[in-house]
Amino acid sequence: MTARKGEQRPAATLPVARVWVDVPLAHLDRPFDYLVPAQLAETAVPGCRVRVRFAGQQVDGFLAERVAESDFGGRLGFLSKVVSPEPVLAPEIAALARAVADRYAGTMIDVLRLAIPPRHARVEAEPPPEPSPVPGAPDPAAWRRYPRGPAFLEAVRAGRQAHAVWQALPGEDWPVRLAELATTAAAGERGAVLVVPDYRDVARVHAACVALAGEEAVVALSADAGPAKRYRRWLSVLRGGARIVVGTRASVFAPVHRPGVFVVWDDGDDLHADPHAPYPHVRDVLIQRAHAAGASLVVAGFARTAEAQLLVDSGWAPEIVAARAELRVASPRIVALGETDFQLARDPAARAARIPTVAFEAARAALAGGRPVLVQVPRGGYVPALACQQCRTPARCRRCAGPLGLPTAGRAAARPAGDVRSAARRAGEARAAVGRTAPERAERIGAPGSLFDAGPDEPARRGHVGVPADRAPGAGGLPDAPGGAVGRWEGPGGAGGGRNGTDHAPGGADGTARPPTCRWCGVPDTAFRCGACGSRRLRAIVVGAKRTAEELGRAFADVPVLSSGASEVLAEVPDRAALVVATPGAEPVARGGYGAALLLDGWALLGRADLRAGEEALRRWMLAAALVRPGNDGGRVVVAAESALAPVQALVRWDPVWHARQELAAREELGFPPAVRMASADGPADALATFLDELELPPSGEILGPVQVGDAERALVRTSRKDGRALATALATAQHVRTARKEPDSIRVRLDPLELI
DNA sequence: GCAATGAGCGTC
DNA sequence: ACGCTCATTGCT
Numbered sequence: 077m078t079a080r081k082g083e084q085r086p087a088a089t090l091p092v093a094r095v096w097v098d099v100p101l102a103h104l105d106r107p108f109d110y111l112v113p114a115q116l117a118e119t120a121v122p123g124c125r126v127r128v129r130f131a132g133q134q135v136d137g138f139l140a141e142r143v144a145e146s147d148f149g150g151r152l153g154f155l156s157k158v159v160s161p162e163p164v165l166a167p168e169i170a171a172l173a174r175a176v177a178d179r180y181a182g183t184m185i186d187v188l189r190l191a192i193p194p195r196h197a198r199v200e201a202e203p204p205p206e207p208s209p210v211p212g213a214p215d216p217a218a219w220r221r222y223p224r225g226p227a228f229l230e231a232v233r234a235g236r237q238a239h240a241v242w243q244a245l246p247g248e249d250w251p252v253r254l255a256e257l258a259t260t261a262a263a264g265e266r267g268a269v270l271v272v273p274d275y276r277d278v279a280r281v282h283a284a285c286v287a288l289a290g291e292e293a294v295v296a297l298s299a300d301a302g303p304a305k306r307y308r309r310w311l312s313v314l315r316g317g318a319r320i321v322v323g324t325r326a327s328v329f330a331p332v333h334r335p336g337v338f339v340v341w342d343d344g345d346d347l348h349a350d351p352h353a354p355y356p357h358v359r360d361v362l363i364q365r366a367h368a369a370g371a372s373l374v375v376a377g378f379a380r381t382a383e384a385q386l387l388v389d390s391g392w393a394p395e396i397v398a399a400r401a402e403l404r405v406a407s408p409r410i411v412a413l414g415e416t417d418f419q420l421a422r423d424p425a426a427r428a429a430r431i432p433t434v435a436f437e438a439a440r441a442a443l444a445g446g447r448p449v450l451v452q453v454p455r456g457g458y459v460p461a462l463a464c465q466q467c468r469t470p471a472r473c474r475r476c477a478g479p480l481g482l483p484t485a486g487r488a489a490a491r492p493a494g495d496v497r498s499a500a501r502r503a504g505e506a507r508a509a510v511g512r513t514a515p516e517r518a519e520r521i522g523a524p525g526s527l528f529d530a531g532p533d534e535p536a537r538r539g540h541v542g543v544p545a546d547r548a549p550g551a552g553g554l555p556d557a558p559g560g561a562v563g564r565w566e567g568p569g570g571a572g573g574g575r576n577g578t579d580h581a582p583g584g585a586d587g588t589a590r591p592p593t594c595r596w597c598g599v600p601d602t603a604f605r606c607g608a609c610g611s612r613r614l615r616a617i618v619v620g621a622k623r624t625a626e627e628l629g630r631a632f633a634d635v636p637v638l639s640s641g642a643s644e645v646l647a648e649v650p651d652r653a654a655l656v657v658a659t660p661g662a663e664p665v666a667r668g669g670y671g672a673a674l675l676l677d678g679w680a681l682l683g684r685a686d687l688r689a690g691e692e693a694l695r696r697w698m699l700a701a702a703l704v705r706p707g708n709d710g711g712r713v714v715v716a717a718e719s720a721l722a723p724v725q726a727l728v729r730w731d732p733v734w735h736a737r738q739e740l741a742a743r744e745e746l747g748f749p750p751a752v753r754m755a756s757a758d759g760p761a762d763a764l765a766t767f768l769d770e771l772e773l774p775p776s777g778e779i780l781g782p783v784q785v786g787d788a789e790r791a792l793v794r795t796s797r798k799d800g801r802a803l804a805t806a807l808a809t810a811q812h813v814r815t816a817r818k819e820p821d822s823i824r825v826r827l828d829p830l831e832l833i
Numbered sequence: 834g835c836a837a838t839g840a841g842c843g844t845c
Numbered sequence: 846a847c848g849c850t851c852a853t854t855g856c857t
Contacts, residue, residue, distance in 0.1 A: 131844035132847030
């Protein structure tokens with residue numbers, strides 16, 4: 077397949093190959109043209125892997141397309157070699173990768189690295205699989221518990237495009253529901269991609285799909301398989317053998333033929349955010365892909381994210397939720413125990429474990445009935461944040477609403493407030509809040525003209541503009557706003573004096589010498605006052621529930637204790653009396669359902685220095701509580717958290733929709749994603765400063781920070797949603813400039829990063 | 834005044 | 846890791 081030197085002649089037809097070269101430089105993120113030598117005319121097919129000479133080096137690349145002529149002015153080189161004629165880059169995936177790269181201010185080749193697994197020559201030489209038999213459509217009966225469920229399945233069956241945000245009932249056998257969706261598509265000779273957080277979920281959903289659609293129709297793609305196995309399975313999808321793909325995040329790019337339905341399960345799980353550049357999120361990629369492919373999409377989970385709520389609010393996706401009557405039948409009985417309700421059990425052993433009566437009794441009853449009891453304990457290693465001493469609402473910066481923390485010696489506290497710039501300020505308007513001392517600033521926060529005011533270019537009304545489901549989710553690429561423009565965003569106090577708006581507290585916050593400091597913008601807050609209850613006292617969140625769980629084991633001395641966590645994760649536990657201690661995300665499934673669950677990780681989850689802390693706590697609680705039997709079958713859940721808190725109320729009432737609405741409203745008020753588009757930029761101080769200087773932001777653009785993060789610095793950049801595309805373009809352009817200049821330092825850019833501190 | 838040499842740069 | 850440009854050097 078190698079072209080020999082000297083005697084090269086271009087192919088007779090379509091002699092020009094457009095090639096994505098595998099170089100890491102942002103400013104080279106475009107195809108380069110090469111001549112196809114006559115002897116490679118047949119093998120140099122669109123989508124194949126090639127090697128080309130690029131700047132004197134041999135580099136890998138993907139052949140995007142063959143065309144008749146080039147518009148390059150200079151002399152073209154020849155392709156050096158066709159690595160393999162296998163067309164691994166399907167046109168659909170190429171378009172998707174381009175859109176994802178643009179959405180995340182990254183490069184095509186970075187996305188292709190995520191999308192296309194490494195080649196394995198021996199596997200490629202194996203004969204292609206037979207197309208799998210078309211399965212029959214499954215029985216949609218279980219979907220009748222959800223009013224719009226059967227209609228959605230019917231749309232998938234008929235090959236119509238439909239979107240949905242689905243909240244599963246507690247106890248729902250969701251792997252089987254996902255298998256039904258996939259098999260319904262496969263029955264119509266369409267493909268399906270089911271994306272789940274981890275390999276345990278892959279195994280469960282794969283088994284469910286095999287049971288419905290047959291072994292040959294389904295393939296499991298997850299990173300834990302070796303390279304040969306991985307490539308073989310992926311190839312079987314590419315070659316049309318398997319119609320249903322079950323996998324973890326990278327399978328969003330699986331080259332299924334004629335995709336009919338995409339599903340992301342538990343979209344709030346941070347495993348759905350790829351840790352490799354350009355850090356795409358499964359939900360975003362599937363929204364884009366479903367739209368481009370005319371396929372259906374389900375964003376699913378027990379809990380609902382603010383992002384999913386936005387899809388509903390904008391009219392992009394109708395919701396699939398059960399009626400309250402169904403929920404009453406399915407839900408375990410859930411109670412919350414705050415500190416005030418914390419009545420210790422009389423039993424001496426339980427007393428030693430500091431187990432409240434209600435929890436102790438719930439566990440005792442379940443164990444007496446021969447059923448396992450789930451005990452959810454926090455993982456170690458959460459960064460302690462500051463919260464209100466009195467009501468434990470996380471303490472937030474009054475200017476940018478970032479999380480407050482205690483500065484470690486010699487670090488973030490030193491950054492002056494003057495580092496904060498906004499596009500508006502650059503344009504010449506002096507803005508009020510910048511560079512003032514804290515009390516002065518506090519006075520100004522609620523006033524018009526603060527940094528958080530919606531600019532003149534923002535839409536005047538809050539709210540969403542609904543669009544028909546067949547409309548583009550965003551102009552020309554990934555949906556900047558699924559369903560178009562979303563209303564304006566404002567900071568604290570923007571509209572009518574919000575939560576933290578009018579505080580003007582004298583005196584120190586907690587009596588310490590070092591004032592609490594915002595982890596985002598670096599501004600110290602010498603006059604903290606809780607926005608929720610008005611208290612001026614702060615506390616650091618501390619955790620001790622792991623020990624509680626151990627002591628609980630002693631309280632039930634004759635019951636076996638099983639443990640599932642970071643070191644060893646159990647998939648399933650036997651259906652008999654046992655204490656199952658698990659960290660969030662590692663809860664084993666109990667076949668008949670747990671008799672009870674004790675959720676002891678409340679403060680650790682709610683106290684995380686993360687804007688998603690509440691949503692994340694609810695998500696993890698619901699995942700655990702969903703494993704418990706219905707209340708009328710004795711199922712009990714006890715959560716150790718203050719019942720006044722929104723996530724706790726949402727759990728007790730099993731109302732993920734109510735919580736998601738609140739969460740989204742709060743993000744709109746505070747100026748967090750998904751209400752705004754935000755990016756983080758990390759790098760050495762000097763390089764970052766230059767990078768930020770050169771950013772050409774849209775009018776709504778604003779820079780927070782930088783603040784010190786470890787050895788480097790981090791800034792946050794945000795714009796309104798409608799300027800999301802412009803933000804990504806600005807960041808990409810700034811990266812192009814840097815790599816073109818051969819700057820030695822690199823700046824890491826992430827859009828809408830999940831962890832924002 | 835101009836060839837010989839080398840560093841830097843773009844990259845088809 | 847090549848081949849191009851452009852600056853510097855050294856010789857007539």
